[in-house]
Amino acid sequence: QVQLVESGGGVVQPGRSLRLSCAASGFNFSIYGMHWVRQAPGKGLEWVAVISHAGNGIYYGDSVKGRFTISRDNSKSTLYLQMNSLTVEDTAVYYCAKKPPGTAAAGIDSWGQGTLVTVSS
Amino acid sequence: QTVVTQEPSLTVSPGGTVTLTCASSTGAVTSGNYPNWFQQKPGLAPRALIYNTNNKHSWTPARFSGSLFGGKAALTLSGVQPEDEAEYYCLLYYGGARVFGGGTKLTVL
Numbered sequence: 001q002v003q004l005v006e007s008g009g010g011v012v013q014p015g016r017s018l019r020l021s022c023a024a025s026g027f028n029f030s031i032y033g034m035h036w037v038r039q040a041p042g043k044g045l046e047w048v049a050v051i052s053h054a055g056n057g058i059y060y061g062d063s064v065k066g067r068f069t070i071s072r073d074n075s076k077s078t079l080y081l082q083m084n085s086l087t088v089e090d091t092a093v094y095y096c097a098k099k100p101p102g103t104a105a106a107g108i109d110s111w112g113q114g115t116l117v118t119v120s121s
Numbered sequence: 122q123t124v125v126t127q128e129p130s131l132t133v134s135p136g137g138t139v140t141l142t143c144a145s146s147t148g149a150v151t152s153g154n155y156p157n158w159f160q161q162k163p164g165l166a167p168r169a170l171i172y173n174t175n176n177k178h179s180w181t182p183a184r185f186s187g188s189l190f191g192g193k194a195a196l197t198l199s200g201v202q203p204e205d206e207a208e209y210y211c212l213l214y215y216g217g218a219r220v221f222g223g224g225t226k227l228t229v230l
Binding site for chain 2: 059
């Protein structure tokens with residue numbers, strides 16, 4: 001059974017940095033691409049970033065490009081999101097999500113429960 | 122910046138049929154956008170329903186179906202149940218990056 005557990009959220013001041021983690025279990029983490037998706041309070045889903053299974057294929061959403069970095073450690077079955085130069089607009093629940101296998105790999109098949117990041121002075 | 126547009130809200134009666142759509146600012150949605158659909162209920166994480174336009178996950182109820190219609194991706198619910206009341210999001214693929222639609226709030230009334 002796929003399990004994705006995010007951690008690292010909290011309250012941070014504007015301009016500061018934060019690193020989120022997502023611990024994966026119940027599947028072979030090293031062969032699946034992974035996403036980060038966020039949702040501001042009362043708003044819709046926003047796609048943030050994706051990383052290939054080997055870490056050599058990475059794409060970002062326009063609003064985080066140049067500030068956020070997605071990475072992974074397959075030996076620890078863990079996904080990361082390094083967030084720099086945070087602004088109040090980055091306040092959201094951040095979800096870790098798994099790519100499906102094979103031809104369905106453009107999407108998402110499993111989601112974590114999310115971790116809340118609040119950017120506030 | 123690519124924008125993906127969904128109906129903000131729709132209302133359907135129990136047992137009825139409703140179609141939600143997903144349009145792209147770049148032009149017609151095609152199979153190459155690999156449309157995905159997700160359901161989200163208040164306070165919960167989203168749940169995947171449809172991938173690659175019209176493929177169901179093993180847990181997706183049979184009453185949900187996906188298609189392409191009129192240059193848009195579409196999600197049709199047939200025989201709507203009260204528990205289908207939720208927010209629905211589409212996700213489109215753009216050669217690496219992805220973009221979510223703004224979501225459709227479906228009310229079953």
